Amino acid sequence: MTLAANKARAAELRARFEAAGALPVDCAVLQPAEILLDLYGEDIRTRAYVTSDPVQGEVMLRPDFTVPVVQMHMSQGAEPARYTYAGEVFRRQEEHPERASEYQQVGYEVFDRTDAAESDAEVFALFSQMLEGLPLRAVTGDIGILMAAVDGLDASSARRAALMRHLWRPRRFRALLDRFSGRVPVPPSRKALLVATDPMKDAGPVIGLRGEDEIAERVAALRAEAADGPLAREQVELLETLLKVSETCQFALEQLRDIAVDMPAIVPAVERFARRCDALEARGVDVASLSFEASYGRSSMEYYDGFVFGFVAEGRPDWPPIATGGRYDALTRRLGRGAEIPAVGGVIRAGLVVDLEGGA
């Protein structure tokens, strides 16, 4: 496992993506920190290397290519487009010092408005062909179904927004669900606040940028929420059943259609999943044995908002996935300043492929 071998393998993989019709692109190692901080929040600092430039201010060693490739496409790309790249990415490994903090990533990204199911299938099928023969297990999921489920809850818009905001933080999501459904007691401080006639009576001087009007606004929002009453138990149970779906695609689809009978809001998303299964099958993917986990990608893949997939090494639970990918339409919206384009793509860790081929 040498750097040179990993680099050479990355170049080969990129050449295969090129052969599949992708345009090779590259981007700077130093990326402005601001945009990544804005997207991922403070947590990105635990995963990316931040350094400072005397002129640009805070910069990051690129933690992936997706964001700069999207920016490049949005500012100058023609449509439809397929891109590929290969190069080092840098990740801090505070939790897993045994994992590489600098490694070769090879990617393939598709920007195409014609048919989302077709593009999803194209990317997944290409990845499975390229990784064929390696002892890998593929997992798929669909964040779009979860988002549709949250959006379709019979709950106030404030509650739905709070759940949506934490869709990618499963523990926090659960805590919110427990609170909204009355499964955990209301803290005494909240109880007192809700009934206080003048909450600001003993507040002391108002200091800081967050003004008295903002405090009053949130108190009003909390009171409105309390007046809403708890979420219906059936709804919460249905959502929990949905989150637990973990089957082969075919059985997962059956279960999801059953759930959709009581949760009609997810019907369009479930049918998109069905069309994707057909498109995958048409491209020769063995859908009958492909797993689908409804919660897959929730804790690690923040910008994906539709189809998600990963290839994990069998018998190596200590390894990160060899390849991951998914659909990220919302990211193009956030980076596009008004413009947007459906996008799906994925990355392969060339170094882990070399290790697997070497029988590690």
Added chain:
Amino acid sequence: MSVKLGVPSKGRLMDKTFDWFGARGVGLRRVGSEREYAGAVEGIDGVELVLLSAGEIPRELAAGRIHLGVTGTDLVQEKLVQWDQKVEPLAELGFGHADLIIGVPACWVDVDTLDDLDGAAAAFRARHGFPMRIATKYHRLVRAYLHRAGVADYRLVDSQGATEGTVKNLTAEAIADITSTGETLRANHLKVLSEEPVLRSQATLFRSRIAQPDAADWNALRELCERLGTE
């Protein structure tokens, strides 16, 4: 060679450390002029006193340049990644107590828990167009704590001193800092969230797991630990 014992080089922390060792029959004292950082150990052989800034002791322990060191739990956990693989706490010394806490303006009557902080942060970002700023010098500990709690839409801003003043000066909306009595917080119109603190810290004697003592050092270390009652 001899066993190197790192001790804070000034202030109350040094005096109290000297007292703690003294009460166990190990005399530590500074030698030379008031400004010279040199020390001596009495009552036991083969132990050398190294006077250091408390903030540097974690690094020296992790590098194995000192065998033992007295410093705060907060500094060890903030500065050392996987600290428990690098140092072993031998004894809590019973002074230098301080909690690392999250402080918000006392006027935030709607914020009492981490759940509230997260809710307020979301509303703040929507209103002001940038994330809520939390001033601290304990970046790693605070980030890990807020991550566990699922707090989003905040940004840490570095503050190496007078952190309690940042809210009034409009450079941060909240703070994360060490407090022992809470007096400075109250004086600056701040309150502590009703949650477990980020960390409860006190002066602690640590042993380096990295330093490789030779046979003579091992004997001296064993004798010292016996004397201190930390075995």
